[in-house]
Amino acid sequence: MTSIPARRILTTGALTARTTCLRAGVSNVLVAPLALRAAFGSKSCAATVPRWQLRRQTYTPGVRWSTTAATGSKIWTFEEIQSLSTSTTTTPKATIIDVREPGELRSTGRIPGALNIPITTSPDSFHITGEEFEDRFGFARPETDAEVVFYCKAGVRSRAAAGMAREAGWTDVGEFPGSWIEWSGKGGAVER
Template sequence: MASPANVITYEDLKALLEKSQNLLLVDVRGKEEVDKGRIPGSAHIPVDTVEAAFSLEPEEFKAKYGVAKPQLDAPELVFHCHMGGRGGRATEAARKLGFTNARNYVGGYKEWSEKEGK
């Protein structure tokens, strides 16, 4: 089970989305899932490409994903999938690469869409 430091709740994520300029929210679901709906402002990096993506040079990362690559100590790096599993794997992969504050939004898009009434 992931330690609480690795996870973020719907309420915390919502607050970050409203106030943070530095949040990088990464949707690790498959393209078909993302096409059906996404959390506004999220970047799409499928779970099986997270390790490669976060190993890219900053300019390559920006060119490929359209967002700035976070610093290793970036405080606001959040991964999510549909229900938490893949987001957890992506978070672990990022942490192994040195992104010490990477977190998983465990509720995932399922909880988000329910709370947002989508």
């Protein structure tokens, strides 16, 4: 006896049921599984389900990326960032880090005193050695126990940067969720 591959049997059975329904005048159907078709008989259209009655499966992500802050981040307000940027002390309370790309900084400027670590083109910046960091960016990397505050244009990249810094061992991480949009909208000082 010749054996027929299971795929061919399933395809043939599905086509037979579909052809039967098409001959009966029902065209918007999907063929139900073999077990269901067997319960109704091979010639019955009752084993098919109209497409509009099928429940569509939607993808629901397990992680929400648009929360107000990365877990454990201190949220900084416009006023707090403004007082930090105008502080005249030799050792500031926190280091402000702009994670936008250099081209964005050239066109808009930055918050006075902020350091630029572009997170999109340098996502490994918190995982490299201090010497490599200084070679790449031209300034010393903030210490892991120093307070750092991230901002970008709208707060999305700064949230990601805060999470990456925390994963790399920084403990005192903050975010300015209003970022550049709020800073420029409220008339904050601009350094070019």
